[in-house]
Amino acid sequence: xxxxxxxxxxxxxxxxxxxxxxxxxxxxxxxxxxxxxxxxxxxxxxxxxxxxxxxxxxxxxxxxxxxxxxxxxxxxxxxxxxxxxxxxxxxxxxxxxxxxxxxxxxxxxxxxxxxxxxxxxxxxxxxxxxxxxxxxxxxxxxxxxxxxxxxxxxxxxxxxxxxxxxxxxxxxxxxxxxxxxxxxxxxxxxxxxxxxxxxxxxxxxxxxxxxxxxxxxxxxxxxxxxxxxxxxxxxxxxxxxxxxxxxxxxxxxxxxxxxxxxxxxxxxxxxxxxxxxxxxxxxxxxxxxxxxxxxxxxxxxxxxx
Amino acid sequence: xxxxxxxxxxxxxxxxxxxxxxxxxxxxxxxxxxxxxxxxxxxxxxxxxxxxxxxxxxxxxxxxxxxxxxxxxxxxxxxxxxxxxxxxxxxxxxxxxxxxxxxxxxxxxxxxxxxxxxxxxxxxxxxxxxxxxxxxxxxxxxxxxxxxxxxxxxxxxxxxxxxxxxxxxxxxxxxxxxxxxxxxxxxxxxxxxxxxxxxxxxxxxxxxxxxxxxxxxxxxxxxxxxxxxxxxxxxxxxxxxxxxxxxxxxxxxxxxxxxxxxxxxxxxxxxxxxxxxxxxxxxxxxxxxxxxxxxxxxxxxxxxxxxxxxxxxxxxxxxxxxxxxxxxxxxxxxxxxxxxxxxxxxxxxxxxxxxxxxxxxxxxxxxxxxxxxxxxxxxxxxxxxxxxxxxxxxxxxxxxxxxxxxxxxxxxxxxxxxxxxxxxxx
Numbered sequence: 140x141x142x143x144x145x146x147x148x149x150x151x152x153x154x155x156x157x158x159x160x161x162x163x164x165x166x167x168x169x170x171x172x173x174x175x176x177x178x179x180x181x182x183x184x185x186x187x188x189x190x191x192x193x194x195x196x197x198x199x200x201x202x203x204x205x206x207x208x209x210x211x212x213x214x215x216x217x218x219x220x221x222x223x224x225x226x227x228x229x230x231x232x233x234x235x236x237x238x239x240x241x242x243x244x245x246x247x248x249x250x251x252x253x254x255x256x257x258x259x260x261x262x263x264x265x266x267x268x269x270x271x272x273x274x275x276x277x278x279x280x281x282x283x284x285x286x287x288x289x290x291x292x293x294x295x296x297x298x299x300x301x302x303x304x305x306x307x308x309x310x311x312x313x314x315x316x317x318x319x320x321x322x323x324x325x326x327x328x329x330x331x332x333x334x335x336x337x338x339x340x341x342x343x344x345x346x347x348x349x350x351x352x353x354x355x356x357x358x359x360x361x362x363x364x365x366x367x368x369x370x371x372x373x374x375x376x377x378x379x380x381x382x383x384x385x386x387x388x389x390x391x392x393x394x395x396x397x398x399x400x401x402x403x404x405x406x407x408x409x410x411x412x413x414x415x416x417x418x419x420x421x422x423x424x425x426x427x428x429x430x431x432x433x434x435x436x437x438x439x440x441x442x443x444x
Numbered sequence: 445x446x447x448x449x450x451x452x453x454x455x456x457x458x459x460x461x462x463x464x465x466x467x468x469x470x471x472x473x474x475x476x477x478x479x480x481x482x483x484x485x486x487x488x489x490x491x492x493x494x495x496x497x498x499x500x501x502x503x504x505x506x507x508x509x510x511x512x513x514x515x516x517x518x519x520x521x522x523x524x525x526x527x528x529x530x531x532x533x534x535x536x537x538x539x540x541x542x543x544x545x546x547x548x549x550x551x552x553x554x555x556x557x558x559x560x561x562x563x564x565x566x567x568x569x570x571x572x573x574x575x576x577x578x579x580x581x582x583x584x585x586x587x588x589x590x591x592x593x594x595x596x597x598x599x600x601x602x603x604x605x606x607x608x609x610x611x612x613x614x615x616x617x618x619x620x621x622x623x624x625x626x627x628x629x630x631x632x633x634x635x636x637x638x639x640x641x642x643x644x645x646x647x648x649x650x651x652x653x654x655x656x657x658x659x660x661x662x663x664x665x666x667x668x669x670x671x672x673x674x675x676x677x678x679x680x681x682x683x684x685x686x687x688x689x690x691x692x693x694x695x696x697x698x699x700x701x702x703x704x705x706x707x708x709x710x711x712x713x714x715x716x717x718x719x720x721x722x723x724x725x726x727x728x729x730x731x732x733x734x735x736x737x738x739x740x741x742x743x744x745x746x747x748x749x750x751x752x753x754x755x756x757x758x759x760x761x762x763x764x765x766x767x768x769x770x771x772x773x774x775x776x777x778x779x780x781x782x783x784x785x786x787x788x789x790x791x792x793x794x795x796x797x798x799x800x801x802x803x804x805x806x807x808x809x810x811x812x813x814x815x816x817x818x819x820x821x822x823x824x825x826x827x828x829x830x831x832x833x834x835x836x837x838x839x840x841x842x843x844x845x846x847x848x849x850x851x852x853x854x855x856x857x858x859x860x861x862x863x864x865x866x867x868x869x870x
């Protein structure tokens with residue numbers, strides 16, 4: 140069980156991390172979601188013991204962590220490209236005190252987990268970006284840590300390798316590891332994480348399970364209605380007052396209506412439009428996303444960062 | 445802890461060996477350059493490639509004396525003497541095609557013969573010299589002085605006309621003190637008598653003239669009697685010192701790149717002490733440096749027959765310098781900001797140290813003040829130490845002095861590196 144509480148870190152005038160708390164239990168993947176520069180890597184560095192926090196504490200199983208308990212897959216590929224993959228892993232295993240048969244088995248197991256056993260003798264410089272990322276992950280697993288810190292592990296990775304990494308992480312989760320996963324990709328966070336902490340400019344904006352975060356939004360679903368006569372006036376105030384309708388606005392001639400429940404609330408909206416002489420050319424709906432949550436919390440789009 | 449320490453050393457050695465270009469650059473290039481320097485500085489007897497100094501002779505006198513001088517200079521092994529006109533000779537020197545040109549003026553032979561016994565009216569030989577070849581010109585002047593003395597004294601003592609003229613000058617010499625004039629007249633009369641006897645007995649040598657009254661025997665003073673100095677010994681020592689310093693720079697720059705790539709940070713995430721991290725790096729660099737030194741001198745032994753007279757001393761000095769190289773690299777990593785900026789400054793510092801240490805040219809040619817300064821340069825300790833154990837006959841005790849200096853310096857660099865190393869710079 141990892142518990143990082145009230146972490147703070149400043150670099151000169153820059154407050155990189157302000158009162159960030161995050162925890163991960165056994166078999167849990169916790170996402171640290173935020174744009175570049177949000178303080179994710181600094182937070183991970185403090186948990187890994189690479190950066191001394193100005194305030195706050197990190198505990199693993201209720202005690203200050205030993206480096207043996209933590210595995211780090213840093214954002215920068217920390218590999219010796221001049222060496223074969225196997226030699227890289229042998230080195231990182233040895234750094235954690237592994238030797239002899241234990242080291243051989245750990246290297247073999249890690250290579251198999253990340254699907255690189257067949258290419259173990261190849262120089263890392265000849266690997267694709269995705270293979271390097273997987274090897275970077277393998278290097279963090281050798282000593283069988285309780286807590287895994289994965290800092291943007293899919294940056295620059297092709298979709299196939301990304302899926303392979305996801306499978307690896309889910310396998311580790313199944314083994315009862317506690318994973319902290321930083322990313323600025325919402326889709327990854329939504330797909331993988333049991334709980335999320337959204338950070339921006341060093342501060343925690345929200346945290347909880349994805350469903351809990353969606354509930355922060357005024358509407359769980361957004362319906363876009365393309366009207367036949369977009370120039371005709373529309374009483375948005377009246378529409379907003381209908382039961383189940385949370386928001387209503389016109390954006391570039393398209394009517395955007397936020398509703399709580401699609402099946403229950405959309406028929407009412409369509410009926411109201413028909414009653415007021417409007418016909419619909421096209422209707423589309425989209426589920427609320429973490430992007431919407433981030434937009435709501437910060438006023439900025441995560442994708443724009 | 446030791447598992448990690450040795451794993452880190454192993455990793456550095458593997459990286460070095462896997463980079464074939466680096467291996468060639470680190471071992472092959474210094475061997476090539478050392479071989480070249482050894483070849484061009486090879487001045488031992490067995491060298492048949494010793495270069496001769498190109499000198500031009502302008503003989504405006506065309507006398508028996510000037511011809512004798514030309515003949516003597518023509519036989520000098522150190523000179524490549526050719527006759528030339530004054531204009532062409534000056535042009536050739538200006539263009540660097542000759543080190544110097546000598547002009548024997550009209551009337552030189554007669555004036556020089558008279559001046560031999562009088563301290564006045566001395567004729568002048570003009571020496572036109574290339575300003576960049578002062579040392580060679582000095583050597584030429586010495587050889588010319590010997591040749592002129594022999595030729596002029598020969599003419600003054602054997603030519604009847606010259607002897608009679610000198611006798612008349614001596615007898616009528618008003619400015620000459622009477623106590624000098626008398627013995628000189630008697631000397632010249634004796635010479636006249638010897639020449640007359642020689643003329644009456646064909647085959648009997650005449651009075652002759654002055655000649656260099658000695659011959660010289662060269663002996664290279666090396667480690668032991670019979671051990672021949674090998675110029676490749678010094679060139680290999682010098683180039684080894686230079687390129688090991690370059691290797692030290694590469695070690696430091698590689699650490700800065702590690703920092704940039706986040707590798708240093710990753711290593712720090714492991715349960716390792718800072719001392720283990722830096723010490724392993726120093727140990728691997730020192731080990732590789734030591735092997736490079738041994739390979740270089742192994743090559744010198746096989747190809748150029750450079751014999752190491754004191755093997756234990758060589759190992760001690762080499763180990764000490766290898767350690768210095770390694771800690772020099774750590775220091776660069778500690779104080780450097782970016783690899784690009786650090787490399788230039790480090791190379792400048794290394795080249796200065798190498799130059800002042802006598803790795804390129806021997807330190808005795810430096811101005812006296814600079815020579816004093818170089819006594820405090822570790823590279824000089826290394827070059828002198830290697831020279832000492834290879835051919836100067838230093839015993840193990842004498843080798844310990846430069847080795848101790850190098851080790852102390854290495855310790856200082858190491859301490860500075862640990863003190864200044866920015867652990868959290870990523």
